[in-house]
Every structure is written in C-alpha cells, then in structure tokens.
Amino acid sequence: MRLLPNFRLVLALALLVGVYSADGQLDHCRCSARDEARTALHCSGDDALAKLTECGKMLLPEDAVHAAIIYNATFEARPSFHALPCFSVLQLSDWSFASRLEHLAVLECRFKKLQLEGATNLTSLSLASNELRLVDSAWLHPLKSLRCLDLSGNRLNRLPDNLTRHLTHLNLSRNEFLGLDAGWFGPSPFLVHLNLSHNRLESLGPGNISVLWDSYLPALQVLDLSWNKLTSLCGSCFAAQPRLSKLWLEHNRLEALPSEAFVRNSQLVAVYLAGCGRSLPTHSMTGTARRCTSLRRPVLCRQVEGTRGLRSLMSLNLGWNQLSSLPPHVLKLLGERSNDSLRLGHNPWLCDCNTVNFAVWLQHNKARSLHPHAPSNGGVRDIEDIRCSDLSSSRLAGQAIYTLLKSDLCPQPTNWTNGLLDAVNGIMAFLILAILTKLLRDYWRQKRSGKLPKFFGFV
Structure with missing residues (x-):
C-alpha cells in the first residue's frame, strides 16, 4: 500500500524464488536458495506444514533458512484415517530452522492458534487475509525482535493491548475498525508507518481515535487513513x-x-x-x-x-x-x-x-x-x-x-450589439454635454441679473 510495507508483495517478490517448476505449474513446496547463505521456503495447500517440516529436515545444519511463506493452508483437525497429522495449531518449534527465521508470512490460511516460540530472530510477520476476528497477544509475546506486522485483509475490530510497543510498521488495512483504543498502542516510540485504510473510521475527534492526538505515536511519519468514513x-x-x-x-x-x-x-x-x-x-x-x-x-x-x-x-x-x-x-x-x-x-x-x-x-x-x-x-x-x-x-x-x-x-458581444451599445453611449454623452452647458449658462445669467435660473428654461 503505497509507502507502507505490503508484506504480501515484498515477500512474494523477495522470497518466492523458484515457486514455479520448469513446466510452469505451481510447486507446492520449494526450497529456493537465493544465495549460498540464505534460503527461502514456500509451501501451499492443505499439507503445507508437513511439506515445510520435511523441507526443513532435508536442510543441512549449515544451511540458513531466513524466510518462509505458507499460502492457502488449512490448519484444522483432520479425521484419524488421514495419513497427515493434525495441524490445527501452527507451531514453529517443530522447525529446526525456527530460530534463524527473519520473515514469516501466513497468507489466506485457516488456523486456530499460533505458537511462535523459538522464532527469536523474527523481524517481520504477515498474517494477512486469514479472516481473523481476534489476535491473541500470546501469539506475539515470544517475538522479541518483531518490527513489522501485517494484519491486513482480516475481520478485526480490536487489538490486544500494547501491540505496537516495539513495532516500526503496522498494517491494519481492510479490516472492520470503527475506532482505535489507546490501550492497543500504549507508548509506541518506534512506530513510523501506520496503515488504517479501508476500515470504518468515522471521526478523529475525542472519544474515537484518541491515540492520534495523545503522545502515543511521536515517531509516526506515514499515516494512511484513506477509504474510511x-x-x-x-x-x-x-x-x-x-x-x-x-x-x-x-x-x-x-x-x-x-x-x-x-x-x-x-x-x-x-x-x-x-x-x-x-x-x-x-x-x-x-x-x-x-x-x-x-x-x-x-x-x-x-x-x-x-x-x-x-x-x-x-x-x-x-x-x-x-x-x-x-x-x-x-x-x-x-x-x-x-x-x-x-x-x-x-x-x-x-x-x-x-x-x-x-x-x-x-x-x-x-x-x-x-x-x-x-x-x-x-x-x-x-x-x-x-x-x-x-x-x-x-x-x-x-x-x-x-x-x-x-x-x-x-x-x-456580436456586431449589432456593439452598434446598439455605441448608440446608447452617444445619447448619454449628448445628455451629459447638454446638462453641463445648461449649468454654465445658468451660472453666467445668475451672475449678471441676480435672478435664479429656470430649471427647464434655456431662454
């Protein structure tokens, strides 16, 4: 979204290297090395977590996985006869590379809970377009290094308290916010980008978005309030x-x-x-x-x-x-x-x-x-x-x-109109000249005879 970080676009361009196979079909799980030291994982589909875990196991210990993206996966309980395990919870502790992750995107998925313990180096997290109605503060508590958070395209109308204490970028676009509560932000000395576009905000006056005029966002540089009310x-x-x-x-x-x-x-x-x-x-x-x-x-x-x-x-x-x-x-x-x-x-x-x-x-x-x-x-x-x-x-x-x-x-005006105006001007000029002549003549006669002149008389 303009200058605000669109994590879906950034991760799609920067991380999804080699997502498509040679025949042009989508490769549902691909470990793509951008260089010798950095690797990005991309998995999609209902068994995305299983595939992602297997990809992680195949990596050598010296390999550094710095980014992962999961797209269109369902993390709901499966019947016991399914060969795949139940993934109702997205849990990073199963990944050997969790501690090295810097970027994680979970897009258009359906999950009940996130367990992000171990992702101590995660700096950007995208949970866009997941139809979330609630974000649990426990999901983000282990992420001490988190700086960029994308919650766009969900159904949120509230946030946990002190969400932005350490964030620099927050994307809340395309949600259902009617207003903002100062408690959600708390003191946010580092937040520089805030995207609130495509919500239902009706006023910036007292009683609604009070967070904006208090001293909660002193470092804010870019603010998007477009497409609201x-x-x-x-x-x-x-x-x-x-x-x-x-x-x-x-x-x-x-x-x-x-x-x-x-x-x-x-x-x-x-x-x-x-x-x-x-x-x-x-x-x-x-x-x-x-x-x-x-x-x-x-x-x-x-x-x-x-x-x-x-x-x-x-x-x-x-x-x-x-x-x-x-x-x-x-x-x-x-x-x-x-x-x-x-x-x-x-x-x-x-x-x-x-x-x-x-x-x-x-x-x-x-x-x-x-x-x-x-x-x-x-x-x-x-x-x-x-x-x-x-x-x-x-x-x-x-x-x-x-x-x-x-x-x-x-x-x-046209020519005939000009002629009419000229005639009117001529008549007015003649009348003005006649009046001036009358005044001068009356003045001269009054000086000679001492009699007051007749108003309509020229004799």
Whole structure:
C-alpha cells in the first residue's frame, strides 16, 4: 500500500524464488536458495506444514533458512484415517530452522492458534487475509525482535493491548475498525508507518481515535487513513506527530479541514485528498471559507487553505472531488509552491467568464513544465484531465481548460450589439454635454441679473 510495507508483495517478490517448476505449474513446496547463505521456503495447500517440516529436515545444519511463506493452508483437525497429522495449531518449534527465521508470512490460511516460540530472530510477520476476528497477544509475546506486522485483509475490530510497543510498521488495512483504543498502542516510540485504510473510521475527534492526538505515536511519519468514513478532522489531530511526512485522506467524507490542522507538522510533504468533500452548510463556514462561494463543494477551498502553513509540502492531490472553480486567492496560494506536485483533474469544472484566470494560471503551469530546467515532478501533474464539465456550454464541455482562450470562455458581444451599445453611449454623452452647458449658462445669467435660473428654461 503505497509507502507502507505490503508484506504480501515484498515477500512474494523477495522470497518466492523458484515457486514455479520448469513446466510452469505451481510447486507446492520449494526450497529456493537465493544465495549460498540464505534460503527461502514456500509451501501451499492443505499439507503445507508437513511439506515445510520435511523441507526443513532435508536442510543441512549449515544451511540458513531466513524466510518462509505458507499460502492457502488449512490448519484444522483432520479425521484419524488421514495419513497427515493434525495441524490445527501452527507451531514453529517443530522447525529446526525456527530460530534463524527473519520473515514469516501466513497468507489466506485457516488456523486456530499460533505458537511462535523459538522464532527469536523474527523481524517481520504477515498474517494477512486469514479472516481473523481476534489476535491473541500470546501469539506475539515470544517475538522479541518483531518490527513489522501485517494484519491486513482480516475481520478485526480490536487489538490486544500494547501491540505496537516495539513495532516500526503496522498494517491494519481492510479490516472492520470503527475506532482505535489507546490501550492497543500504549507508548509506541518506534512506530513510523501506520496503515488504517479501508476500515470504518468515522471521526478523529475525542472519544474515537484518541491515540492520534495523545503522545502515543511521536515517531509516526506515514499515516494512511484513506477509504474510511471520516467526516471531519479536529484542529489538533496531528499535533502530537511532528515527524509526519505523508498523509492519505483520500475517499473519505470530509466536511472540513481546519486551517490549524497541520500547524505543528512542518515536515509534512504530501497530503492526498482525492475523492473527498460533501456539501457544507453556509452557516458552518466562517472567515476565509466565506470567500469560497464559487465552489460547488466549498469545503475544498478550506482543504487548500488548511495547507497554508505547510512550507515543506511538495504534493497535494485534490482530484476526483466536486470542485467547479477556484477563487483567485486560492490560485495565488497554490502558485506560491511552484515545485509542488499538484493534481486537480476529474472535477466538474464550470467554464465561463470566471474561469479566465484559472485558464491563464494553467497555461503558465504548462509553459513552466516545458522549460528545460523545470523539475520533473513539479506543477500540475494531471493538466490534461482538468476539463470543462457538462455544466458548461455544450461547445466547451470536455475540453481541456488550459487550451482555451479568453475569447472561448467569455465571447465578446456580436456586431449589432456593439452598434446598439455605441448608440446608447452617444445619447448619454449628448445628455451629459447638454446638462453641463445648461449649468454654465445658468451660472453666467445668475451672475449678471441676480435672478435664479429656470430649471427647464434655456431662454
């Protein structure tokens, strides 16, 4: 998942060397040597543990098995007439190489209990996609060296206490969390990557994810909250994470992004807000937000302004929202970061006379990106996807905004209209001249005769 460690992908690429046999069929148990000193074991199927144990017995004592992956195995009790033993428990103590294991992945399996005693050197463990409803702290207690834990793709809604005390990476994506309890984390001075995407989180306010604004995660650098049900952020949600550098908030239901949300996150370089935004009531908008009435979803203006204090920000994604226009002060704010990676595509942009400044701004960005010394990742990255929506006139719908001229967006009046306006201007000029002449004549007569002039009289 982006920068967060996807152990399934890492182990699949790094450990599954020689998984397929010469005829292209899956080899259900393969001891594959990556080099003379390191060996990776991969087994799949219902008898995976038996095969893995046999592989271990065939290894010479000097062989070093550093990684193992078990895929699609069932660890349930078998009838006595089966030749294979019962593997309702995944037990590492039966493996002669358990103490040398550094990486273990148990994927899409069905087991009742884990006994990981002896795996004292295990640093990464993946229990992804096992339909787990509960993680027992006893499973992880023997793993004193564990640093990376992947629990993604399960059915978890709670965790054991103090789970992350020694972890640096934790993947909780694609579970059923409604909130987080501070007791699950406890003091976690080493946790730098936390993935909470694809859950059911609804708020970062008090009473829900209190762990985020307390001092439990001071070292956190990467946080993924995408694909949840968040409707708001509190002003101090990330104040206790001064090292936060990348934040995903994509595809939530955000109704506000307070301007003070990131005041203490000076190292934040990337914020992803794609697919966010809902209608925001006018009475809930104050200050600068009231200047954003040109937006179909005014919250997006606040999302941009909420990043004003982020001097280190290098990436901002506002694509797939409901932006229809951007006021000049927001364009100026975005223009101040010429080296940023900015995405504004796939929004329902309304093209009319008010879009001229936006089109000129995009044209400048396009020209700047073509400069020989322009940064390769700077400016508007998806400028071709910033197009006029169907809300615009039919002749403009679907056209890239940066290609449009002022005459396209705001056509000038036709010739007969110009003639009519010229006639009106001529009449107004004649009337003004007549009034001035009358005033001067009345003033001259009053000076000579001392009589007040008649208002309608020219004689």
